[in-house]
Amino acid sequence: MIQSVDRALRVLAVLQGARRRSLGEIATAMGLAPSTVHGIVRTLVSHGMVVQERDSGLYRLGPATLRLGNVYLDNLELRAHAQPWISALADRTGCAVRVAVPLADDVVVVAAAPTPVEVGIVIPAHACALGKVLLAYGACTPTDRPRRMTGETQLPPRDLPAVRRTGLATEVEEAVLGECGLAAPVATADEVCGAIGLVVPAGDWPLPPPAFDALRQTARAVSRELGASTWPPAAEDEAASA
Amino acid sequence: MIQSVDRALRVLAVLQGARRRSLGEIATAMGLAPSTVHGIVRTLVSHGMVVQERDSGLYRLGPATLRLGNVYLDNLELRAHAQPWISALADRTGCAVRVAVPLADDVVVVAAAPTPVEVGIVIPAHACALGKVLLAYGACTPTDRPRRMTGETQLPPRDLPAVRRTGLATEVEEAVLGECGLAAPVATADEVCGAIGLVVPAGDWPLPPPAFDALRQTARAVSRELGASTWPPAAEDEAASA
DNA sequence: AAAAGCGTTCGACCATGCCGAAAGCTAGTA
C-alpha cells in the first residue's frame, strides 16, 4: 500500500462528501498538514480529477472522474449482457429493474430499466435486496457498524443462508420508506459478480409469483451468458455467519 | 507534483485504453518495473478504483470510478441549472442537445437532451463545436498535435476570434461523418465553464435561424443563472492565436 | 489601517517508495 497514493484516494473520498471543500478542511479531515495535502491535490488537479474554483479557491471533483466512470461502464461485460434482459424484465413485470455490483460494503448500480437515471447511485449493502445477495455470497464485505437507513432497517442482515439456498433476497422499506426490493445473484464461471433486482412501491408488495420467476430466469440467463454453469451459484469459500 | 500519485493516475489512464490489461502491459506502457506498478495497483484495488479478475489476474477499472463520476455530476451546478433549459431547447428545436465541460484538450458531455445516453462521452476539443467554443475562450488547452477524426476535420481549428465575437461555433462532419454541430459558451461570473450545443444529422444542416436564436437564448439564460453579467462572455486574459 | 484567514512556496530531514532479484503460482508440454 503506497502511502501517498492511498492519501490521494482518501482526498477524493473526502471530496465526495461535500460539494466543495477548502484545502484546510481536507487537511483536518485527514489529519495531515495543509502543505502535504496541497501537493497531492495539485497532482489530482493536473489530471482533471479535481478542479479548483477560480474565485473561491475551493476544491471539488473534476470531469476526469466522469470520464473514468463512463469507461468503466463501457468495459463492463455484466452491463452489456444484462441490458437487453433487464429491459425485457421491466416490460414483463412493470417494475423498475436495477443491476448492481459490490463496492466494499456498498453496492453501485451499473444498469437500470426502464430508465437509466439510477445508474451510479450507491446504497449500503445491508439495507437493500441487491446488497443482501452480494453479502450472502461474500461479494460485499459486511460493515462492522451498519447504519440504520429507515426504521425498518434490519441490523445486521439476517437470513443470509436462506438467500444462498433460494438465490433470492428481499427488502421491505429498509433503504427507503415506501420502497421494497427483490434481488438475485449474477455470476461468472468462478464468482458472483453482481445482482439483479426489482424495486417496487410498498403498495405493490408482496410481488406476485410470476415476478419472482421472471427475475430468477433473468438472473440465470445473464449468468449463463457470463460463463456460469449452475444457478443459483455455489456458495464459494465463504464461512457463513449465522 | 507527487511522483507516485501522478503514476497512479497514469495507471488509470492506461486502464482507460483497453478493457483489461496485465500488470506487465501496464508496466511497459509506463516504462516502469512491474514491481513498482504492482504496489500502485494494489493501492488502487484496495479503494475499488481498479479490480483484478479472479481467474486471469488481469486488471480493469473498478466501480469506485463510477461512484466518483456520479458524485461529480450531482455536485455540478452547471448541470443542475442547464437541465431544464436544454430539455426545453430540445423540444423547441427538435435537435439533440449536449452540455459539455473542458478536460484538457477534450470535452466531456455532462448533460444531454432529449436522452441522457451521451453523458460521459469524451470528444477531442478541436473536432467539435462544443470544443471550439471552449478553445476560443481558453477553457480547453489546444493540442500540439490534433488528431484527424474524419476527412473534414480542420487542423488546427480556424476562426476562433470569430467565435469570441459571435458567441457561436459550428462544426460540419469534423468529429463524426453525417453529424453537424452548433455550440455556444456558458459562463459564470468569472470564467467560461462549459458550452451548450445542438447536434443534427448533416441532412438538416444548415440549421434555420430560429435554432440559432434558441441556442443563444438558452446559453445566455443558463449563464445568467450561474452569475454571469454579460453574454457572450468577455474574452478573458487569453492571447488570441491567429 | 491593521489583522486574521486562507492557499501557496520553500527547504531540510528522513521516512518511504523504487527497483532488482528471487520466490510462488498457474498453465501448457513432453
Next chain:
DNA sequence: TACTAGCTTTCGGCATGGTCGAACGCTTTT
C-alpha cells in the same frame, strides 16, 4: 508426472522523493 515458461507477487537495501514546519503573498474582515 515432471518440467518449463510466463506471469504475479514478495522481499530487502539504497537513495530518491515525500512530508512537514515555517515563512510568504493574497484577499477579506474589523
